[in-house]
Amino acid sequence: MTDISSLTFEEAFSELESVVQEMEGGELELERALALFERGMALAAHCNDQLDGAELRVRQLAPNADAADADGIVPFEPSAAGDDPW
DSSP states (O other): OOOGGGSOHHHHHHHHHHHHHHHHHSOOOHHHHHHHHHHHHHHHHHHHHHHHHHHHHHHHHSTTOTTOOTTSOOOOOOOOTTOOOO
16 A cells, blocks of 8 residues: 555545545445545545645745735635626
C-alpha cells in the first residue's frame, strides 16, 4: 500500500471513496473491515490536514480582507443577474 503522506489530496480522496464503497458494498471479513476502517481514517485525516493547509495559505494571502468576518472569512455574496463573470 502507498504511504499516505506521499499522496496528493485528490489521490487520498479518491482512495478514501474506494474504501467507503468497499465497506458499504457487502460482506467483509472482520480483519478486512478493520484494515479498511483504519486506512480510511488515516486517509480522512490526511485529507483534512491538506484542507487545513490550503485554508491557512488562503488566509496568509489575504489577511486583511475588508469584507472579512471575525474569522477572516469573506462571506459569499452572489452577484446580481447579469453580473456573473463566468
